[in-house]
Amino acid sequence: MLLLKISAPLARAAAAALIASALCTPWLAHAQVTQQMRNEAISLMQVCRADYDRLCEGVMPGGGRILACLHLHASQLSLACAQVMPRAEELKDSALTAGVMPK
Template sequence: MVPPIFRFLPQTAAIVALVASTSASAQSQLQTQITPQMRSEARAVMQACRADYDRLCSGVTPGGGRILACLQTHAGQLTSTCAQALPRAQALRDGAASAGVAPK
């Protein structure tokens, strides 16, 4: 089961699952692509948008960027904290996709 903190940004859960299931050499390479700063920023985005996710997108199945897309669809209804965090969420998702740890 995916810990609740990873439900908001499915690529974070994908990163965790991928690291857990890969060889030591592949893990080392992947961990150099996903920095502690990126993890910290992902957690900050999740915290900023948690209430909006619960209110607007809780019925969305995590994965493939669907939650981020849902929040972007409801941009006019987001709290200012979440609205300010969304560009960083998109940048993190784009970075994960470029690193090959999230679908493009």
Template sequence: MRTIMIAAAASAMLLASGAAHASDNDVRENIKKYCKADVERLCSNVSLGGGRILKCLKSKPNELSVGCAKALKAMKDQRG
């Protein structure tokens, strides 16, 4: 159940970002794929909603896995 909630949170944080490019689905899938373990490890105590998971991940850049850091950078680059 927690895994489903984490995947939903990853999708929600991308929707909240306001990105509207053709590659949104790719970015969204990469966040789900590469940040799932980071969310569980670093942000498991964070409540879902309001961009709190994204804020949590961004607050711990030195602790993120390489894949998650790259996925978050791709989201940032896409937003401009």
């Protein structure tokens, strides 16, 4: 898997959003959002980092806003990012179902 560097502020924001969402519903979050899911989400963000910087720079993380922005620019995504988008959607749907989607 191609891994791109993720900026420290974005990594901290993503981790903070996941932690904050987990704290809102602790028992459900523990059961539904595993460390593996968090790690996979971070890996997917790394793959799409350049696309985010180029196409969605002003979009605030949380609530699926970055994913929605990337979808709006689907025809402009790098091949690597386009390939991981279906899995990113699955992770988003899992977070929504578990009620732990960052706001």
